[in-house]
Amino acid sequence: MRKYKLQVLFVYCLSVLSLMLCIPIQAQETDNTHKGEHETYRRSSLCLMLITHENENYAQAIEEQFKAMPLPSRYNSLNVDVRVISTKKSLSDGNVADLLKERGVAKELVGKWFNRDASGVMNMDRIHQWGGYNASFQDLKRAQSTERGVALLSDEGTELIQNTFVMVCDISYYDRSNTGNWLGGLLAVSAAMLDQAGQAQAKKGNQTNATTYSALANTVAAGSEVAQDIAGFSVNVMARLYRLKWNNDLRNQLYRRYWVDETTSASEASSRRLAFDQDNQSYELEFLGRYRSRSGKTVSKSNNDLDLVIREVCSDAVERSINNLSKMFPVFKPKTPFYCDNNLVYAYIGTKEGVTSKSKYEVLETEKTDKGISYHKVAQLKPKDIWDNTGVYMSDEGLEQKYKGTSFTHTSGKEDICDQGLMLREMGKLGYQYKRNMFMLNLSLSQCVVSREEAAKGLEKKDNDFKKLSKAKIEKFDPMVYGAELGWLINYHTNFAWNPFNAGIRYGTDYLEAGVTTGLVFRTNPLGSRGKYALFVWPAVGYRYTSATLKYYSYNNNVKYDSKTKTYSYDRTKIEREVEGVAFNSFDWYIKAGVTLSEHMSLAYSFNNLHQSFNVSFYF
Numbered sequence: 008m009r010k011y012k013l014q015v016l017f018v019y020c021l022s023v024l025s026l027m028l029c030i031p032i033q034a035q036e037t038d039n040t041h042k043g044e045h046e047t048y049r050r051s052s053l054c055l056m057l058i059t060h061e062n063e064n065y066a067q068a069i070e071e072q073f074k075a076m077p078l079p080s081r082y083n084s085l086n087v088d089v090r091v092i093s094t095k096k097s098l099s100d101g102n103v104a105d106l107l108k109e110r111g112v113a114k115e116l117v118g119k120w121f122n123r124d125a126s127g128v129m130n131m132d133r134i135h136q137w138g139g140y141n142a143s144f145q146d147l148k149r150a151q152s153t154e155r156g157v158a159l160l161s162d163e164g165t166e167l168i169q170n171t172f173v174m175v176c177d178i179s180y181y182d183r184s185n186t187g188n189w190l191g192g193l194l195a196v197s198a199a200m201l202d203q204a205g206q207a208q209a210k211k212g213n214q215t216n217a218t219t220y221s222a223l224a225n226t227v228a229a230g231s232e233v234a235q236d237i238a239g240f241s242v243n244v245m246a247r248l249y250r251l252k253w254n255n256d257l258r259n260q261l262y263r264r265y266w267v268d269e270t271t272s273a274s275e276a277s278s279r280r281l282a283f284d285q286d287n288q289s290y291e292l293e294f295l296g297r298y299r300s301r302s303g304k305t306v307s308k309s310n311n312d313l314d315l316v317i318r319e320v321c322s323d324a325v326e327r328s329i330n331n332l333s334k335m336f337p338v339f340k341p342k343t344p345f346y347c348d349n350n351l352v353y354a355y356i357g358t359k360e361g362v363t364s365k366s367k368y369e370v371l372e373t374e375k376t377d378k379g380i381s382y383h384k385v386a387q388l389k390p391k392d393i394w395d396n397t398g399v400y401m402s403d404e405g406l407e408q409k410y411k412g413t414s415f416t417h418t419s420g421k422e423d424i425c426d427q428g429l430m431l432r433e434m435g436k437l438g439y440q441y442k443r444n445m446f447m448l449n450l451s452l453s454q455c456v457v458s459r460e461e462a463a464k465g466l467e468k469k470d471n472d473f474k475k476l477s478k479a480k481i482e483k484f485d486p487m488v489y490g491a492e493l494g495w496l497i498n499y500h501t502n503f504a505w506n507p508f509n510a511g512i513r514y515g516t517d518y519l520e521a522g523v524t525t526g527l528v529f530r531t532n533p534l535g536s537r538g539k540y541a542l543f544v545w546p547a548v549g550y551r552y553t554s555a556t557l558k559y560y561s562y563n564n565n566v567k568y569d570s571k572t573k574t575y576s577y578d579r580t581k582i583e584r585e586v587e588g589v590a591f592n593s594f595d596w597y598i599k600a601g602v603t604l605s606e607h608m609s610l611a612y613s614f615n616n617l618h619q620s621f622n623v624s625f626y627f
Contacts, residue, residue: 051170051339052083052137054116055325056107057091058098058177065180065317066093069242072321073178082329083137085171087115092175103175103247104294112173113290116251117261118283120168127267127280137167168258171251172339173292174332176325179243197491198224204514213556213587216519223512223521242320243606245299246328248336249292257289295338298331300324333433342371342432345415347425352415354431357394362413366390367434370424385429386420445498445626449511451490451613453620455518457591461616462557465589472584479561488515488618496528496626504528506547513618517556520617522595524549530603541603545611551595553617556587591617 057073059066070091078084092106107113121129205220265283267276333339345354356362370386394413415431417424462481466473473479492511498504506526513520526547565578599622601611611622 051172052085052167053078053329054085054087054112054171054173055090056087056112056173056175058103058175059091059093060097060179061093061095063180068317069178069180069321072318073176073325075318076322076325082172083167085116085119087112087119098177100247100294100297103177104292107173107175107249107292108287111287113251113292114283114286116171116173117168117253117257117290120171121261123283127265127276127283129266129268134167168251169253171253173249173251174329175247175249176328177245177247178321178324200489201514204516207516211556213517216554216556216587219519219554220514242324243299244324244328245297246325246332247297248295248332248339250295250338252291252293260289295336296332298328298335300327300331337432340432342430345429345431348411351391352388352417352424353412354415355394355396355410355412356431357396357413361433362390362393364390364393367418368415368431369434370420371430371432382430382432384420386422386424387418387434388415388431389418390414391416445496447492447494447496447506447509447624447626449490449492449494449622449624451492451513451620451622453488453490453513453618455486455488455513455515455618457555457617461591462589465555465591466557466559466586469589470584470586473559473586479559482558482560486515486518488513488518488520490514490520490618490620502530502532504530506545509547509549518553519555520551520553522549522551524595524597543599543601543603543609543611545599545601545613547597547599549595550593552593553591554587555589555591556585557589558583558585560584 055073055076055078057070059070074090087110089110092110098106118129120133121131122133123129201220201224205217205224208214208217208220265279265286267279271279343354343356345352347353366389368388368390369384370388371382372385391414394410396410396412459481463473466481490511490513492509494506494509494511496504496506504527506524506528509524509526511522511524524547526545526549528543528545530541530543532541560581560583563580563582565580567576567578568574569576595615597613597615597618599611599613601609601622601624603609607626609622609624609626611624613620613622
């Protein structure tokens with residue numbers, strides 16, 4: 008066995024040396040900083056795992072659809088045997104890491120790379136196959152010029168192991184039909200309250216306000232019917248990305264202590280198999296980060312194929328998580344070499360690697376430093392003619408004559424990029440791209456506080472008699488006002504959201520207000536899972552129309568002369584007047600502060616120049 012291990016190490020060293028001798032002279036011409044060194048393109052391997060919640064509906068259906076989903080073609084599928092973790096509670100990053108370690112996922116992935124079976128026997132078939140499949144065309148031509156040809160290239164497949172990733176999707180179900188039901192009910196109650204307020208205004212003879220209330224009641228009632236017909240299926244996804252730790256020491260340890268093949272004696276094979284099974288420390292997963300998203304499909308109750316909806320929603324959510332995690336972590340993105348022909352750049356990537364007409368690629372120059380390899384963008388390209396390489400194997404004979412790959416055109420940066428050993432990588436990063444949209448329904452109970460000065464300004468514009476009465480007094484105006492708002496939130500980041508459009512109404516016995524605002528939401532990171540217990544501050548500005556019925560009074564001072572006493576007396580008669588349709592202010596602002604009790608509900612206090620409000624908000 009020792010002789011066999013020495014042979015393996017000898018063949019590996021010979022393979023590397025042979026490839027180095029086959030590198031063209033131009034590729035070795037680098038400066039002292041080693042810029043432009045070639046880096047082999049390798050397809051990353053991905054293992055998808057699922058966390059479901061036992062106490063939620065459709066957990067079994069989600070599990071079935073998840074297992075049936077194919078991976079994106081740009082990744083090799085390397086799934087472990089047990090792909091689903093079922094739990095009754097929400098899991099933190101630490102909980103998930105513990106579960107993966109407890110189940111030995113990292114060790115199982117290593118075993119799969121070497122096709123290890125139940126008896127402990129290993130082979131290099133998968134590495135040889137994927138090494139040839141993923142080789143760049145330049146590497147293939149170099150290998151074919153050596154004595155061992157493509158077989159030599161396959162030996163390099165061990166490099167693929169360090170690009171093995173695990174994505175754990177924590178998927179929870181959210182039924183949009185429930186949202187439609189309670190939203191429809193709330194809107195129906197609001198419509199009834201508006202209708203009653205309109206009738207009250209009609210009895211008082213305030214026809215303008217009565218007509219406005221009636222129109223709003225009809226609109227809200229129609230919205231209630233539409234909302235109650237909403238059905239659908241939505242999932243919340245927390246995707247966590249891990250990378251398998253792999254290096255030369257681990258590779259050598261596997262060959263030295265755990266390798267078993269047909270030449271291994273029975274007793275040694277048994278001890279090596281047991282040693283690998285009991286090694287729970289060597290192989291680990293490195294946590295890279297997480298991405299939270301929601302995906303959903305909303306249809307009417309009369310047209311709802313739930314099985315189809317679940318399948319589409321889960322596939323969309325997982326695909327979105329993969330795409331955004333690759334933008335957040337460039338190590339998750341593959342890099343590829345290229346060549347030039349007739350002023351065009353060609354690379355042997357295509358539809359299998361997810362290239363589309365909207366893709367953008369950056370040209371990278373590598374630099375070796377004391378801290379490792381860094382990449383510098385020197386140019387930018389976009390696809391022109393995309394190669395359909397589905398099912399194409401890189402070691403096919405005559406590949407160079409059959410295909411040219413995907414062509415790219417130069418869009419910016421350095422133009423002389425050929426023969427420099429540079430690399431291509433897809434552009435794009437997540438940054439503050441929004442994670443999801445949410446709609447908001449806000450219900451408020453307000454104390455309308457209108458200053459006498461503000462009311463006087465409105466009356467002066469509306470009532471000529473008030474202008475003439477210098478001693479007229481305004482009765483206190485502070486009725487209770489009910490409010491409802493519908494808004495749209497775009498969540499750019501855990502701590503930041505934009506409310507581009509928020510429309511609302513407030514109404515009371517003698518008061519009506521309608522307006523639109525836009526604002527920003529600043530909030531802390533949730534202290535619990537699923538958006539619980541986040542503090543937020545929400546300033547907003549916009550336009551408001553306010554109409555109210557105000558009362559003011561003055562005194563009619565009738566002077567009387569008493570001839571007996573020869574004195575004057577004043578008979579003060581209180582004169583009251585009611586004025587309808589006073590508009591206070593067209594500019595609207597408010598500041599709201601509160602706490603999210605869950606992902607779908609928050610409590611807050613808000614104030615502006617007319618109101619002090621207590622708010623309950625629902626998000627869906």
